[in-house]
Amino acid sequence: MKSHLPTVLVFILAAGVLGAGEPLRLQYAHPAERWTEALPVGNGRLGVMVFGGVPSEHLQLNEATLWSGAPRDWNNPGAREVLPQVRAAIFARDYQKADELCKKMQGPYNQSYQPLGDLKLTFPAEENAESTAYERILDLDRAVATVRYRIGGATFSREVFSSFPDQLVVVRLTCDQPGLLSFRVTLDSLLRHTTEGVGSDTLVLRGQCPAHVDPSYLRSDNPIRYDDGPKPEGMTFALHVRALAEGGTVAIDGQTLAVANANAVTLLLSAGTSFNGPDKSPGREGRDPTAEAVRPLVAAQARPYADLLARHVADHQRLFRRVDLDLGSSRAADLLPTDERLARFVQGEADPGLATLLYQYGRYLLIASSRPGGLPANLQGIWNDSMRPPWSSNWTLNINAEMNYWPAEVANLAECHEPFFDFIDTLAAHGRKTAEINYGAHGWVAHHNADIWGQTGPVGNYGAGDPVWANWAMSSPWLCQHLWEYYAFSGDTRFLRERAWPVMKGAAEFCLDWLIDDGHGHLVTAPSGSPELGFIAPNGEPASISMATTMDMSIIWDLFTNCLDAARILAVEPGFAAKIAAARAKLYPLKIGARGQLQEWFQDFMETDVHHRHTSHLFGVYPGRQITPATPEFFAAARRALEIRGDDGTGWSLGWKINFWARFRDGDHAYLLVKNLLRPVAGNTRTDYGPGGGVYPNLFDAHPPFQIDGNFAFTSGVSEMLIQSHLGELDLLPALPAAWPTGHVSGLRARGGFEIKELAWKDGRLTTVTIRSTLGGPCRVRSGPNSASLQTRLGETIALDARLQRVP
Numbered sequence: 041m042k043s044h045l046p047t048v049l050v051f052i053l054a055a056g057v058l059g060a061g062e063p064l065r066l067q068y069a070h071p072a073e074r075w076t077e078a079l080p081v082g083n084g085r086l087g088v089m090v091f092g093g094v095p096s097e098h099l100q101l102n103e104a105t106l107w108s109g110a111p112r113d114w115n116n117p118g119a120r121e122v123l124p125q126v127r128a129a130i131f132a133r134d135y136q137k138a139d140e141l142c143k144k145m146q147g148p149y150n151q152s153y154q155p156l157g158d159l160k161l162t163f164p165a166e167e168n169a170e171s172t173a174y175e176r177i178l179d180l181d182r183a184v185a186t187v188r189y190r191i192g193g194a195t196f197s198r199e200v201f202s203s204f205p206d207q208l209v210v211v212r213l214t215c216d217q218p219g220l221l222s223f224r225v226t227l228d229s230l231l232r233h234t235t236e237g238v239g240s241d242t243l244v245l246r247g248q249c250p251a252h253v254d255p256s257y258l259r260s261d262n263p264i265r266y267d268d269g270p271k272p273e274g275m276t277f278a279l280h281v282r283a284l285a286e287g288g289t290v291a292i293d294g295q296t297l298a299v300a301n302a303n304a305v306t307l308l309l310s311a312g313t314s315f316n317g318p319d320k321s322p323g324r325e326g327r328d329p330t331a332e333a334v335r336p337l338v339a340a341q342a343r344p345y346a347d348l349l350a351r352h353v354a355d356h357q358r359l360f361r362r363v364d365l366d367l368g369s370s371r372a373a374d375l376l377p378t379d380e381r382l383a384r385f386v387q388g389e390a391d392p393g394l395a396t397l398l399y400q401y402g403r404y405l406l407i408a409s410s411r412p413g414g415l416p417a418n419l420q421g422i423w424n425d426s427m428r429p430p431w432s433s434n435w436t437l438n439i440n441a442e443m444n445y446w447p448a449e450v451a452n453l454a455e456c457h458e459p460f461f462d463f464i465d466t467l468a469a470h471g472r473k474t475a476e477i478n479y480g481a482h483g484w485v486a487h488h489n490a491d492i493w494g495q496t497g498p499v500g501n502y503g504a505g506d507p508v509w510a511n512w513a514m515s516s517p518w519l520c521q522h523l524w525e526y527y528a529f530s531g532d533t534r535f536l537r538e539r540a541w542p543v544m545k546g547a548a549e550f551c552l553d554w555l556i557d558d559g560h561g562h563l564v565t566a567p568s569g570s571p572e573l574g575f576i577a578p579n580g581e582p583a584s585i586s587m588a589t590t591m592d593m594s595i596i597w598d599l600f601t602n603c604l605d606a607a608r609i610l611a612v613e614p615g616f617a618a619k620i621a622a623a624r625a626k627l628y629p630l631k632i633g634a635r636g637q638l639q640e641w642f643q644d645f646m647e648t649d650v651h652h653r654h655t656s657h658l659f660g661v662y663p664g665r666q667i668t669p670a671t672p673e674f675f676a677a678a679r680r681a682l683e684i685r686g687d688d689g690t691g692w693s694l695g696w697k698i699n700f701w702a703r704f705r706d707g708d709h710a711y712l713l714v715k716n717l718l719r720p721v722a723g724n725t726r727t728d729y730g731p732g733g734g735v736y737p738n739l740f741d742a743h744p745p746f747q748i749d750g751n752f753a754f755t756s757g758v759s760e761m762l763i764q765s766h767l768g769e770l771d772l773l774p775a776l777p778a779a780w781p782t783g784h785v786s787g788l789r790a791r792g793g794f795e796i797k798e799l800a801w802k803d804g805r806l807t808t809v810t811i812r813s814t815l816g817g818p819c820r821v822r823s824g825p826n827s828a829s830l831q832t833r834l835g836e837t838i839a840l841d842a843r844l845q846r847v848p
Contacts, residue, residue: 063374063393064400066178066739068092071187074723075100075425076736076746079178079185083202084411084459086209086311087422090200092176092187095169097161097198099211103277104415104422105315107492108253108264109151110273110322114497119145119478126585127556127566135583142507142567142585145478146500150491152253153418153433155425156311157229157245157279161213165222166191178738180397180404183356184349194220203352204411207336209309210348218303219287225297225307227279230427232266237292242282246330249275251323256428257727258501264427267323275322277313278329282337284308306345310336318466318494359407362452363787365399365758367780368392379737382720392780395714395758401739402447402755405748406456410444415492416460417444421748430727430745435463435490437515438571439654443692443749445522446663446699446756449529450763452787452795457526461539463494464519468543471496471516475550483549486515488571508584509572513554514565514592516547517599521663524602528791531815537610545613548603548620551596555623562628564588564642565596573652575645588628588642590657598664600624630660630667630674637681638667638674651686651731653693655700658682662699665766679704687712691721691733691741695753702760702775710761711777717741717754762799765790769820769827772799773806794819797837805842812837 071092072078078089078100087102122144129138174189187198199212215221225243227235233247251273254263267273281297283290288302299305312332314322340348373381373391385391409421419440420433435441441460448457471484474496479485487498488509500510523540526532555563566587577583600620607617633644640647640657658678660666667674682700687709689697694717701710719734721742733750734742741750761775762785770790784800793815800807806823813819813832821828821844828844839847 063369064180064397066180066378066397066401068176068379068737069174069377071174071176072738076723076740076742077738079176079738080405080408080421080423080740081178081183081185081200081202081209082408082422083204083207084409084414085207085422086202086309087409088185088200088202088209089423089425090176090185090187092185092198094171094174094189095163095167097187099159099161099200099209100425101156101159101209101279101309101311102422102424103156103311103313105275105313105492106154106156106249106277107151107275107315108154108250109491109493110251110275111319111493112148114147114495115474115477116145116147116497116502117477120480123479130566130585130587131559133578135577135586136579136581138567138585139507139583142511143500143503143505145498146502146505146510147495147497149255149258149499149501149505150432150434150489150495151493152255152427153420153424153429153492154249154253154427155230156277157227157231157233157247159281159309160226160228161223162226163223180400181357181360182353183360183404183408184353193217196220199349201349201352202408203348203355205351205355206340206343206348207310208340210345210352211307211309212345212349213305213307215303219301221288221302221305222300224293225281225283225299226295227281229279231277235295237295237297240292241284241290241297242280243292243295243297244330245279247277247279248272249277249322250427253428253432255432256426256430258504271324273321273323275314276326276329277311278333279311280309280333280337282308282341284341306348308337308340310334315492318470318492356407359453359455360400360403363400363403363785365396365783365785367396367783369396378739379720382718382735382737385715386719390779392783394718395780398718398735398739398751399755399758402751403451403453405751406444406447406451406453406755409748410456410459412455412458414459416441416463417748419747419749430743430747432489432491436488437486437490437519438488438509438512439656439696440692440747440749441490442518442522442663443696444752447752447759449525450759450789451755452789454526454530454789457522460522461526463490464523464543466494467496467519468516468546470494471550472546475553479554481550481553483546483551483553484516484543485513485550485554486519488512488515490515506584507567508569508574511567511585512569512571514595517551517595520544520547520599521602524606525791527606529789529793531793533609536606537612541606541610541612544599544603544606545616547599551599552619552623555596555627558587558628561626562588563623563626564628565592568592568642570640570654570656572654573640573656574648575641576648577645582648586641586643586645590630590638590640591659593627593630594657594660594664594666597624597627597660597666600627601666632673632677635680635684636677637684638677640681650684651688653689655682655685655693655696658700662696662703662760668767670767675704687716688731689733690743690747691717691735691750692743692747692753694733695741695750695757698754698757699760702757703764705774707761707775707777708779710757710775711779714754714758714777717750759788763788763790763796765792765794768792769822770794770811772809772821772823773801776801776804778804792817792819807842808839808847809844810837810839
């Protein structure tokens with residue numbers, strides 16, 4: 041493929057075609073060569089990566105429920121006997137022995153998210169043709185990926201979207217001259233499969249997943265294992281593609297679908313799996329994947345393309361258009377290809393619109409990867425091209441899965457939070473058995489990792505995992521924070537009573553049993569680790585496990601505080617609330633170390649990596665609410681701890697730090713992390729735990745490799761820079777950087793049932809704000825030195841000026 045038009049001219053022309061003044065799109069002047077350059081579309085279940093080639097198009101496909109493995113027993117009855125030995129070693133200050141004993145408490149590794157397949161389109165007539173005016177665009181507002189180019193005097197276009205209302209992927213191919221669309225369609229998959237033609241217009245790929253896949257970080261002679269016995273275990277799946285041509289012909293040629301001389305073609309892609317819930321064998325008790333795939337095809341084939349597109353766009357925009365953000369823009373920058381914008385920005389060229397784009401991209405990705413009735417977004421959302429994806433593309437519960445949903449409430453996508461709640465329900469049910477079997481405890485527990493089967497026991501392959509991550513047992517209280525936050529933003533007491541409270545209470549029951557007295561009147565967790573970071577023990581050797589890490593204590597404080605508030609609001613279980621209050625008062629207290637920093641461990645140990653990517657001990661700053669300006673000594677110590685950690689890290693780590701610096705009300709420092717996260721990483725997809733995170737050319741977050749959590753952390757971080765509400769008031773522009781002196785935002789939500797209808801600022805200062813109260817009641821507002829206490833009525837909208845005085 042050759043192109044002779046200058047890049048900037050191509051996109052100036054594109055702006056004229058696609059609508060001037062519409063910056064919310066990713067745009068490129070060349071096809072994708074790597075997966076991290078391809079453009080993602082999704083409907084919460086079906087994900088597509090669009091490469092946009094000219095002589096050949098590649099659509100890499102995913103289905104969110106397609107996983108290896110099956111339900112199994114991951115609990116470890118022996119852990120209950122080992123637990124007292126671990127605690128004895130900790131209290132004897134023999135931390136290395138505690139590490140080794142913890143390995144005896146582990147279970148199997150998680151299973152892995154699997155790629156569905158690949159759809160290839162080949163255009164023989166375009167193999168050696170010269171193309172010009174090439175553009176590849178992802179329109180965030182419409183959730184449509186477009187490829188357009190010219191050959192000779194003809195303009196060829198493709199549109200790709202994944203429809204939530206119609207539950208299929210739609211590919212539309214057109215040409216502005218009749219009869220010039222001729223191409224061949226094939227299906228392939230990395231998984232075991234067969235392909236056949238059905239009728240004259242449909243290809244069907246049927247396959248099976250492995251019964252077991254080892255995680256990518258485990259060296260193994262046989263990492264991918266299929267079940268070849270009778271009634272084999274392993275999820276089965278079906279992928280259908282049907283061609284609907286306008287003019288020309290469609291025919292099946294072996295395992296190829298051939299289209300010739302058409303004016304326009306619509307390809308409908310549908311997929312189904314045998315997944316039948318986390319407690320049923322997908323190989324023996326599964327659904328019929330063919331029936332699951334055929335159903336949407338039958339329903340959609342009678343709808344014209346325009347109808348399918350309109351239904352998709354209306355559904356997407358109902359969510360996406362709730363928030364409008366303007367951080368300032370440059371018309372010239374908006375017209376540049378996205379990869380060129382990144383390159384110029386990292387060289388120091390101002391481009392506030394790039395931050396706006398990445399912010400809205402995070403909201404786009406959450407809509408595309410998490411919809412009601414489906415699974416929550418995993419480590420890669422729903423996009424994965426490997427049978428052994430990084431970290432199994434599972435749900436990592438010591439930060440990453442929670443981070444995926446930080447923007448859900450504040451960025452006005454509460455519906456997208458629902459799959460996470462469903463998943464938490466599964467973990468709560470399974471976690472009761474784990475708590476009882478592994479620890480002899482009440483309530484429910486979950487650990488570092490979870491998969492589609494809802495594993496709640498600690499991973500580690502029965503002793504091969506490092507306890508610094510494998511044995512972490514604080515997932516249940518952290519997950520419960522999301523249930524509380526949904527209530528805090530919505531005021532939905534029915535949800536709090538019927539959905540949240542039973543799960544929160546169960547997590548609190550576990551914590552009450554898990555806590556033990558340290559002999560000095562304090563309640564501590566033991567064993568306890570600060571996720572993925574070790575310390576130097578008094579004997580000079582590295583260790584992982586001790587007692588009462590700051591993260592543990594902060595997460596439990598958060599859960600107990602939310603439970604006390606919930607019990608008061610619901611007027612339930614005063615006896616249980618009193619028990620929680622008494623335990624909260626005895627929690628091991630926060631400590632300040634010799635460097636002026638908030639201690640990470642119960643003693644002032646030195647970390648094994650001063651600049652480690654995890655900043656777990658600052659949970660009480662964000663997403664918690666324990667460490668605030670109302671606790672000035674600890675607030676300053678937490679800030680010092682963050683300074684020591686530094687301003688670099690993996691992509692998601694940079695995203696978390698944006699949120700921290702926003703909570704510290706330091707907008708310029710938060711913006712430094714914004715700039716660091718917008719560093720182009722290009723082709724680096726190897727696993728790198730050190731500094732140098734950023735974004736790939738398609739703006740996917742780069743750990744590296746790709747992890748989607750950093751995209752979501754960026755969106756939540758920018759939201760925190762513009763509005764905070766965790767302290768019982770609406771704090772407007774608490775961390776506005778000098779780089780964004782003028783702008784506005786609308787649609788953000790705040791705790792207490794408030795929505796920002798319009799928030800505008802100029803020269804770094806608030807000019808006006810309009811607030812809608814969905815619940816009625818008191819509303820405290822603050823911006824800089826100004827504050828106001830207001831009384832609102834249900835559904836009332838109030839306007840305030842720069843001094844927070846009511847505007848008539």
